[in-house]
Amino acid sequence: MAQAAAQENDKTVGRIRGWPTTLTESDLLAAPVALRPVRVSDARTWREIRVRNASWLRPWEPTNPETPLTRSSIGPYVSMVRTMRREARQGQALPWVVTYDGSFAGQLTVGSITWGSARSGTVGYWIDESFAGHGIIPTALAMAVDHCFRVVGLHRLEASIRPENAASRRVVEKLGFREEGLRVRQLHINGQWRDHICYAITAEEIPMGMLPRWRGILASPRSGESQKHLLH
Numbered sequence: 001m002a003q004a005a006a007q008e009n010d011k012t013v014g015r016i017r018g019w020p021t022t023l024t025e026s027d028l029l030a031a032p033v034a035l036r037p038v039r040v041s042d043a044r045t046w047r048e049i050r051v052r053n054a055s056w057l058r059p060w061e062p063t064n065p066e067t068p069l070t071r072s073s074i075g076p077y078v079s080m081v082r083t084m085r086r087e088a089r090q091g092q093a094l095p096w097v098v099t100y101d102g103s104f105a106g107q108l109t110v111g112s113i114t115w116g117s118a119r120s121g122t123v124g125y126w127i128d129e130s131f132a133g134h135g136i137i138p139t140a141l142a143m144a145v146d147h148c149f150r151v152v153g154l155h156r157l158e159a160s161i162r163p164e165n166a167a168s169r170r171v172v173e174k175l176g177f178r179e180e181g182l183r184v185r186q187l188h189i190n191g192q193w194r195d196h197i198c199y200a201i202t203a204e205e206i207p208m209g210m211l212p213r214w215r216g217i218l219a220s221p222r223s224g225e226s227q228k229h230l231l232h
Contacts, residue, residue, distance in 0.1 A: 016091050016113070018151035023096075023143045028215060031101035033139045035108060038084050038095045043077035045104050049128050050077075084109065091115070094148070098127065098140045105131040108140050110148055110157065119155040121148065125171075135218070138171050142210040145175070149203040156203075160186060160196040172199045174217065175210055 020037040084095035092113050098106040106127035113121040123144065127137050148154040160183060161168045173179075177199035185193035206213060 015089065016094065016152055018147060019088060019094060021147070021151075023147055025139055025143055025211065028139055028218065029100075029135050032099075033136055033143070034099045034102075035096035035140055035143055036099065037088070038081050038097050038107070040078060040081050040085070042097055042104065043074055043081050046081070046107070047074055047077045049104065053129050087111070094121075094144070094152070096140075096144065098125070098136060100131055100134070100136050103131075104128075105136055106140075108137070108144055110144060110154075113154070119153060121154050121157055123157055123159045125168075132167070138174055138214060139211075141171060142175060142214040145201065145206070145210040149206070150209070154203075156200060158198060158200045160198050162189070162194055163197055169197070169199075175201075175214060176205065177201045178205075 022034060022036040024032055024034040026032045084093060087093035088095055092111070094110040094113070096108050097104055098108050106125065108123070108125040110121040110123055123141065125137055125141060145157060148157060158180075159172050159177060161172065163169075163182075178201065180198045180200050183196045183198055186196040187194055201210075
């Protein structure tokens with residue numbers, strides 16, 4: 001009962017503070033990056049992108065019939081988006097579409113949100129291969145983290161990534177997420193139970209915000225790191 005009361009106090013009429021909202025970074029990259037809440041009307045575009053990117057995404061995607069990577073009807077995508085929107089209304093998730101120069105480029109969700117004494121969430125993201133390598137996901141993640149810590153009121157965010165997924169690991173490592181260890185056979189992916197590395201960050205570790213940190217990294221690459229490496 002006490003935990004339920006604490007959770008209710010953390011939300012306003014069942015909603016997460018600062019949601020729904022669109023976040024935009026206009027001048028950091030060559031074109032604006034935005035995070036906007038998912039819409040049911042996104043289902044058709046979402047299906048087209050994921051079918052086209054099946055081989056690109058399959059090695060890293062949890063095996064889940066609600067998010068198919070093979071050709072199927074639009075129905076499962078509509079159902080998936082509606083589920084995400086329902087979880088957002090219930091204070092359990094922040095599901096965004098990532099756009100670049102106004103185009104649907106990928107997706108980022110802060111899910112498994114726990115309130116009470118934990119105030120934590122788990123970050124997941126993917127990007128259309130045609131948009132990869134431009135710094136879009138690091139920028140989107142930096143915006144999402146700052147919003148979660150400064151507006152929503154979360155304290156800790158995690159990201160679980162397969163050891164083999166070097167590109168995704170670079171995203172969180174560049175932004176300063178700590179590696180916390182291996183989670184053995186954590187998720188079923190591409191036909192097998194797969195190990196994941198847990199990365200995490202707490203609000204105290206970025207008192208000035210993550211987006212300013214990312215902006216500073218891009219402005220002054222460390223010795224031996226090219227701008228191209230930072231964006232990939």
